[in-house]
Amino acid sequence: MTAHPAPNARADQNHTADTPVDPHIAARQKWMSVLARTSRARLEAEWSDHYSTESWNHLREPQIGMVMVRGRAGGAGQRFNLGEMTVTRCAVTLSDGTVGHSYVKGRDRIQAQYAALFDAVMLRNGSASDFIDTLANEQAAAKRDHARKVAATKVDFFTLVRGEDE
């Protein structure tokens, strides 16, 4: 029952429209999104288990700020400023010069720092791929569990027979 929305009206709602074609960028977007959703404790533990000998510097110290979140009237129309959210960003440099970046929701400087570090090691040689995959699977599983609980609240309408048969 899909209809014919006005041309371009939903272009911005279409996820594929703004996904860059470059597979390297797409892969990086994926791991950055996973890292942004991973707790500081989890990142910190993984780093100290496997990367504690790594030498690195802050290119930009973790900094707390805001992003103004935008919406669209009617979900697809004119843009408007909905309100702000807190965000922490960080940039790091590994000893070989690889630069990692992070922008994560919230105000956890340490989380942002480790997210940038993992971005850097992923850019260098993808050595945290397994870790990222594990996190991505966990996040997908949590999302699926929630979506199943929500699905259990779906109404199953049934109609009572009324009146007389022909």
Next chain:
Amino acid sequence: MYVAVKGGERAINNAHKLLAEQRRGDKDIAEIETDQIEQQLSLSVTRVMAEGSLYDRDLAALAIKQARGDLIEAIFLMRAYRTTLPRFAFSKPIKTAEMDISRRISATFKDLPGGQILGPTFDYTHRLLDFTLMANGEAPAEAPQGEQPVDENMPRVLDDILNYEGLIQDEPTPVDDDAPVADLTREPVKFPAGRDLRLQNLSRGDEGFVLALGYSTQRGYANSHAFVGEIRYGTVSVEIEPEELGFAIDIGDIELTECETVNKFKGSKTKLPQFTRGYGLVFGQNERKSISMALVDRAMRANEMGEQIMGPAQDSEFVMEHSDNVQSTGFVEHIKLPHYVDFQGELELVRRMRTEVEERLAKRDAEDGISHPKAAE
């Protein structure tokens, strides 16, 4: 004459100490932790984030604790905090069509594709106090899971279903989508205000005020009879495009409630009759606010629709100038602060006016040959 008054400092310090003591309450009772507020008073947290216009659950919980549960005071604290932070970026417009749904209902289509998903709602509860929550507070059983997760791409009622026959107005497709977006936190509000500014104002506006105005539109103070086309609540990811990267990245999820109303419209000489729409979008789970917002948004589109202004909800200037509870509180409550000098001035003025009247009356009476004691007045 201006007289500087000093001497309140000790009283103020002690008042704040007393406030802190009362905030803590009975020390035999465990102190409430901010993460308990964040988890268990989540709808208060939601309101403080929405009207504080800053999405940060931990900060909202702290503000609620500090304000002793006074949500408007907590909203004030959030607004004050946000002025201390730099703004890194504007997000790309969030995609509510791709929301991970926790709830999605339509009051206009019973058998809509994707179904009526109730989610965590107070609807259909009996509104009876549940004394088990007061007694031992047993952890509730885990909510059951459906066999299949809820649809990932839930069709949108207005755009995907109603628009099928051209029965509903399109949201005006932005011709120039890079046009500047008004921001009331940076520039003074000017009237007539565009819809971007109106929506920003309503989304952070006081829930009670927006609710009352929404209600007024239903009671006849705007001719825009509304149905709820769709309400959806859930999480969406936020994307920004940092300059140093040059591509969009996803920085995390936020919870939102979105409401789209379907409203009456008569049509005109050049247009076939068609439904019109109102839009509500707020941080967190807040259906009451998002429905109210959609009602008031639609009412404020009166000029655009060529409708006669017949109620306060249609008057954008009235609505927008009074919707902000921090601003309202500031002005309403400031009259409790010392106005000794202003009042002294008023007092002198009233005394002078009284004297003048008395003198005039006395003069007239004297001219008329009437004499009576002044006290008789």
